[in-house]
Amino acid sequence: MIEDDTYRMSSQYRLWSYSPEQLHNQRVNTNHLASEKVRAAVSRARLSSVTGNGNGEQQQHKGSAVTDIETLTVDEELQIVRWGCQKILDMKNVFDHPLPSHVISTAIQYLRRFYLTNSPMTYHPKQIMVTALYLATKTEHHYTDINQYCAPLTNVTPEDVRAPEFLLMQGLRFSLDVRHPARSLEGGVSEIKLHASALSCFNGEDRAAVDKRITKAAETARRLLTTQVQMTDAYFLYTPPQIYLAALLVTDKTLTTSYIDHLFSRLDTAIGPIKQKLLETINGCADLIRAEQSSEADGEGTKKELARIGRKLKKCQDPEKTDIKALARAKATEKRETDAQDEEKVRKKRRLERERAERDGEVFGPELKDVGK
Amino acid sequence: MATNVLTQNGTFRMDASLASASDVCPVCKSTAQTSPNLRFKVSSKCYHRICEGCVDRKFSAGKAQCPISGCHHMLWKRDWRLQTFEDIQVEREVDIRRRVWRTLDLTNLGLVEPEGGWENVFEDLRGYNDYLEMMEEMAMNLITNIDVPATNKKLRDYETANGLRKDKDDPKALLKAPVRQPGDYPDLSGLIRGLKMKKVAPKQAAYDVWEGVTKQREYFSLSAKHESSWDHYTNKKATMAGGWNVADYTEESLLRAFSGLGVFIENEKGGKMDMRLPLATIAPHADDVF
Numbered sequence: 119m120i121e122d123d124t125y126r127m128s129s130q131y132r133l134w135s136y137s138p139e140q141l142h143n144q145r146v147n148t149n150h151l152a153s154e155k156v157r158a159a160v161s162r163a164r165l166s167s168v169t170g171n172g173n174g175e176q177q178q179h180k181g182s183a184v185t186d187i188e189t190l191t192v193d194e195e196l197q198i199v200r201w202g203c204q205k206i207l208d209m210k211n212v213f214d215h216p217l218p219s220h221v222i223s224t225a226i227q228y229l230r231r232f233y234l235t236n237s238p239m240t241y242h243p244k245q246i247m248v249t250a251l252y253l254a255t256k257t258e259h260h261y262t263d264i265n266q267y268c269a270p271l272t273n274v275t276p277e278d279v280r281a282p283e284f285l286l287m288q289g290l291r292f293s294l295d296v297r298h299p300a301r302s303l304e305g306g307v308s309e310i311k312l313h314a315s316a317l318s319c320f321n322g323e324d325r326a327a328v329d330k331r332i333t334k335a336a337e338t339a340r341r342l343l344t345t346q347v348q349m350t351d352a353y354f355l356y357t358p359p360q361i362y363l364a365a366l367l368v369t370d371k372t373l374t375t376s377y378i379d380h381l382f383s384r385l386d387t388a389i390g391p392i393k394q395k396l397l398e399t400i401n402g403c404a405d406l407i408r409a410e411q412s413s414e415a416d417g418e419g420t421k422k423e424l425a426r427i428g429r430k431l432k433k434c435q436d437p438e439k440t441d442i443k444a445l446a447r448a449k450a451t452e453k454r455e456t457d458a459q460d461e462e463k464v465r466k467k468r469r470l471e472r473e474r475a476e477r478d479g480e481v482f483g484p485e486l487k488d489v490g491k
Numbered sequence: 492m493a494t495n496v497l498t499q500n501g502t503f504r505m506d507a508s509l510a511s512a513s514d515v516c517p518v519c520k521s522t523a524q525t526s527p528n529l530r531f532k533v534s535s536k537c538y539h540r541i542c543e544g545c546v547d548r549k550f551s552a553g554k555a556q557c558p559i560s561g562c563h564h565m566l567w568k569r570d571w572r573l574q575t576f577e578d579i580q581v582e583r584e585v586d587i588r589r590r591v592w593r594t595l596d597l598t599n600l601g602l603v604e605p606e607g608g609w610e611n612v613f614e615d616l617r618g619y620n621d622y623l624e625m626m627e628e629m630a631m632n633l634i635t636n637i638d639v640p641a642t643n644k645k646l647r648d649y650e651t652a653n654g655l656r657k658d659k660d661d662p663k664a665l666l667k668a669p670v671r672q673p674g675d676y677p678d679l680s681g682l683i684r685g686l687k688m689k690k691v692a693p694k695q696a697a698y699d700v701w702e703g704v705t706k707q708r709e710y711f712s713l714s715a716k717h718e719s720s721w722d723h724y725t726n727k728k729a730t731m732a733g734g735w736n737v738a739d740y741t742e743e744s745l746l747r748a749f750s751g752l753g754v755f756i757e758n759e760k761g762g763k764m765d766m767r768l769p770l771a772t773i774a775p776h777a778d779d780v781f
Contacts, residue, residue, distance in 0.1 A: 119709045125751030137761040297747070305748030308717045308741065357751030385710070392753050399755055 125357060129293035134231055136354050144234055145192045152237030152436075153189035159438045160187055189434045190239055194427045199233045200349055201424055202243030206251055207345065212270045217251075218260060219344040220298055225254035226348045227296045232289035234354075240436045241282065248274055249282045257294045281446040296353075299361035300343045306362055307336040310377050319376040335370035342368060346410045356403045360396070364403035368411075374400075516542035518549075518558045532571040537564045538583050546571045584634050591630045594646050595622075599655055600677045602686075618685025625683070645682065652680030710749035713742050 125131055136144065190198070203226045210222050228250040229243065248271065255262045264276045314320060314328045342365040352361045367374040378400075382393045413420070439445065515522050516531070518541050523529050530543045539559045549555050550568035557564045576582045597612060598604075605611040610619040632642045650656040654669050669679055673691045677683075719741040724730040730737070 119749075119753050120705060120707060121710050121746060121750040122753045124704075124746065125754055131751070131754065131756075135756045135760055137757040140760065297751075301744060302748045302750075304720065305741070305744035305746070308719055309711060309745060309748060311718055312714070312716055355756060357754045357756065359748055359750065359752040362748070381710075395755060396752065399757075 128297060129295050130297045133291055133293050134354060138355060141351060141354055148235055148237055149192045149195060152239045156189055156239050156434055156436045157187055159436050163437045187434055190431060195238050197424060197427055198238040198431065199230065199243060202229050202247045203349055206247050209251060221254045221258045221260050223298050223344055223348055224258050224296045225251040227353055228254060228290060232286055236289055239434055240439050245442055246282055246286060248279050249286050252279050253283065253286060277443055281443045297358045299358040300340055302358040303336060303340055303343060303362040307332060313380055317376045317380055319372045335366060335373055338369040339365040342407060346407060350406050350410050352403055352406055360399050360403055364400045364407060367400055367404045368407050516545060518545040531574065533574050533579060533582065534566055534570050535572060536566060536570055537562050538579050587633045588630045591626055594650060595626050600653060602677060612686060614685045614687055621685065622683055649680045649682045710752060711745050713745060717741050719744065
């Protein structure tokens with residue numbers, strides 16, 4: 119189908135779509151690499167402090183102890199990222215003008231994508247999430263001045279927001295487009311309303327009642343898409359139309375199934391086998407959403423679990439990457455110094471050339487070659 | 492008027508009026524002795540030779556008959572010019588040759604001289620030689636007055652067919668010129684034979700800005716009945732002035748609703764891990780901007 123090929127061209131499909139196994143492998147891989155890095159960094163930190171004391175015996179003892187640092191597991195990492203996503207969602211109403219939901223959704227997806235290749239042990243989400251939201255205001259055409267952006271946030275300076283920006287962009291592979299199912303929902307509802315009279319779930323109901331039911335379902339689905347779906351891996355595993363249909367399925371099952379029946383009765387029979395596959399996929403996505411709903415109900419348990427993970431993370435945070443601002447500043451200084459060094463070299467070369475020319479008495483440079491021959 | 496006559500033994504006998512290259516003007520009989528500034532002019536039509544004074548006198552008023560008795564050419568003052576060659580026959584021959592060569596010049600047909608010379612315009616050397624021989628034959632025919640009307644007609648037909656004829660009395664003559672089509676033989680009259688056909692460049696397809704992406708949709712077809720949340724902006728001047736189009740918005744949201752409906756990521760991405768390797772496995776330290 120032409121529309122499907124359009125989606126296949128998007129960066130969301132090319133770079134950010136995975137099968138469940140791939141997604142899991144990716145996270146395991148990231149976790150493994152990050153754990154190793156943390157261990158190495160911690161051992162380096164201890165080594166330097168110990169050599170400062172000049173105690174060789176203790177150094178050996180501590181060096182071996184490094185291996186028993188308890189790093190986060192993949193699930194714990196996910197919990198932390200999820201906490202960051204929840205925080206972004208909470209930031210929505212902090213500003214004078216509440217941010218539109220698509221900006222929030224984009225920011226959450228940026229954070230989720232970033233933590234596929236980075237671990238919370240390396241960069242804590244609390245540092246990245248403000249940047250993700252600020253980047254999302256820019257990419258979603260909702261410009262906010264950085265000072266105004268920082269004003270309602272406690273303990274956040276413009277530098278805090280700017281420092282990890284390039285890091286985040288790199289983690290996103292510089293692909294900033296996010297295809298939201300909430301946008302698909304809009305067109306989908308318009309299509310459902312158009313074909314409402316032909317749907318099997320409304321037999322003989324009057325127009326007003328039908329419209330009311332569709333609008334109500336759409337509103338609930340929209341709320342699902344902007345909140346609970348954001349907490350799941352749906353964006354990685356499914357395409358936007360599948361996600362919005364799943365959200366509709368959760369809110370109004372008969373309406374959605376009758377719409378899908380109608381849709382496929384209209385389309386060519388050639389794509390018939392897709393219908394079964396599509397229903398399976400949508401049901402899978404709906405299960406994901408329902409699981410999220412039920413886990414959200416258990417608020418107290420999650421809170422305790424988060425507190426535990428937070429304590430654990432404090433111990434296994436990469437000591438070399440905690441201060442992103444300082445890292446960014448050091449990087450900038452280093453760049454400035456190399457630039458200055460290069461400039462110094464050029465200047466020295468010119469001076470030497472000039473001196474040599476003056477010594478030889480050729481103030482206007484050497485004789486021109488190949489002229490007049 | 493027969494200027495030259497081919498005698499039976501094959502040599503030319505000159506007309507008596509042309510043969511006299513004396514310094515006496517045949518009209519006023521003045522000589523270099525009687526008028527020191529005496530200069531002669533020849534007519535480019537009948538090649539008679541009279542003095543400059545007589546040209547001024549006879550032709551200042553406009554068109555007049557050649558003053559040489561027996562010559563009935565009607566001439567303008569501009570037809571008289573200074574002689575280039577001492578021999579009036581050479582003068583005439585050069586004029587005729589120049590006319591024939593200019594008419595049959597291959598550049599007139601829109602041809603460009605190729606790398607190795609004009610013979611490469613022809614299929615083979617024989618064609619080129621035939622062309623040169625034809626030019627020479629026409630020139631000699633006109634010089635020696637053999638088949639003059641037929642030769643002139645050939646040249647005229649050639650000019651007309653190829654749109655080279657500039658008719659003073661007919662300002663639209665050039666407009667009537669035939670239009671050359673890409674696949675035509677270069678000489679439209681067919682007088683010059685054996686020319687190569689011009690290579691016709693294959694017609695290029697029109698440039699497709701969308702590079703094959705169609706506006707066609709398969710899952711849905713946009714209709715005016717589709718509702719959108721922006722419908723109440725449809726006819727607002729403020730919206731339209733900014734170039735916003737609600738129909739475009741509706742179409743885009745419909746496209747978003749179906750774009751990817753039949754894409755099953757698990758099937759399409761599942762087996763192909765190499766299609767998009769995890770960043771961490773390609774470059775373990777790539778995440779380290781600092």
